[in-house]
Amino acid sequence: MTNNEEKFAGGVAVITGAGAGIGSGLARRAGQLGMHVVVTDINSTAAETVAGEIRDAGGKAEAMAVDVSKPSELDRLAEEVFAKHGSVRLLVNNAGIETIGFSWEIPAERWESTLNINLHGVIHGVRAFVPKMLATGEECWVANLASIGAFGMMPTQTAYIVTKHAVESFSECLYLEMQLKKAPIHVSSVIPGMLKTSIFDAEAGAGEPADSVGHRKVMHDMMAAYGMDLAEGCQRIMEKIAANEFWADTQPEMTEQSLAGRIKFFQQQSSPEVAPQARGLLGLD
Ligand SMILES: NC(=O)c1ccc[n+]([C@@H]2O[C@H](COP(=O)([O-])OP(=O)(O)OC[C@H]3O[C@@H](n4cnc5c(N)ncnc54)[C@H](O)[C@@H]3O)[C@@H](O)[C@H]2O)c1
Numbered sequence: 001m002t003n004n005e006e007k008f009a010g011g012v013a014v015i016t017g018a019g020a021g022i023g024s025g026l027a028r029r030a031g032q033l034g035m036h037v038v039v040t041d042i043n044s045t046a047a048e049t050v051a052g053e054i055r056d057a058g059g060k061a062e063a064m065a066v067d068v069s070k071p072s073e074l075d076r077l078a079e080e081v082f083a084k085h086g087s088v089r090l091l092v093n094n095a096g097i098e099t100i101g102f103s104w105e106i107p108a109e110r111w112e113s114t115l116n117i118n119l120h121g122v123i124h125g126v127r128a129f130v131p132k133m134l135a136t137g138e139e140c141w142v143a144n145l146a147s148i149g150a151f152g153m154m155p156t157q158t159a160y161i162v163t164k165h166a167v168e169s170f171s172e173c174l175y176l177e178m179q180l181k182k183a184p185i186h187v188s189s190v191i192p193g194m195l196k197t198s199i200f201d202a203e204a205g206a207g208e209p210a211d212s213v214g215h216r217k218v219m220h221d222m223m224a225a226y227g228m229d230l231a232e233g234c235q236r237i238m239e240k241i242a243a244n245e246f247w248a249d250t251q252p253e254m255t256e257q258s259l260a261g262r263i264k265f266f267q268q269q270s271s272p273e274v275a276p277q278a279r280g281l282l283g284l285d
Helices: 001-010 023-031 044-056 073-085 107-138 160-180 210-228 230-242 252-268
Strands: 012-015 036-041 060-065 090-093 140-145 186-190 248-251
Touching: 001 107, 001 230, 012 023, 012 073, 023 044, 023 060, 023 090, 023 230, 036 073, 036 252, 044 060, 073 107, 090 107, 090 248, 107 160, 107 186, 140 160, 140 230, 160 186, 186 230, 230 248, 248 252
Parallel strands: 012 036, 012 090, 036 060, 090 140, 140 186, 186 248
Antiparallel strands: none
């Protein structure tokens, strides 16, 4: 039995935004490791499809429609899962969207949904589940999706970057709160470098300024060409979560590069600068 299976087999995993992309990859991996997977997504058909794939592969899974931008839906999810299964060993607050455009051109509704899904969805996932996890007294794991963008700057992805910096600091404080509480809950910050998913697909940009289309297409094509295979990335993430590592990244060299840039920025107290690798994308060269 691998370390991952020893930790997770037989437990319940709840994953948000698991109808596609990283959430679906983590759900499949959790199924392979012998977990009962609660596949949740705002898109109920997508969640059903992923749950069906896990069952077809011999695993255990069920689907639930959950919109993480609504705290009451996360409360309902926690109530239903604990009433049915009695415990949750792994919670992954994964659902997230990209938003592209100059800060002042993004409509209020798109700002709201970006903050509500990417940040408040993580906070209220923790608020809804952690008290119930603590009450069981069992060892369990909470993993929140940050990003390599949590350590840098990216003009015209400001709304997204703001949420990822905030999720990273939320997870850091949450980790320390578990220590203060002497709680048997491990916290990981998941930092995908770049995994092949649908996050930059054109239809995901509904409500963005019209000229975001070009930026989305470049990012989409870059992801398709250079992104890591989804299954491989999700396997790496699950290994790090199972090893109780706070930093659950997929491409450590990308994490190190971003952190080095951030550290230099702070140490030199220099003015914000576009990273060299992003200059072409923004038409600066
Ligand atoms: N793909 C990457 O390389 C990458 C890099 C860094 C961080 N991330 C983060 O990983 C997470 C997943 O991204 P992805 O690339 O798999 O995206 P994706 O677009 O492929 O999948 C996101 C899923 O979330 C669901 N979703 C959207 N709004 C929701 C809501 N309100 N409630 C519930 N579900 C909702 C979508 O239906 C979709 O199934 C995000 O938090 C993202 O910021 C991804």
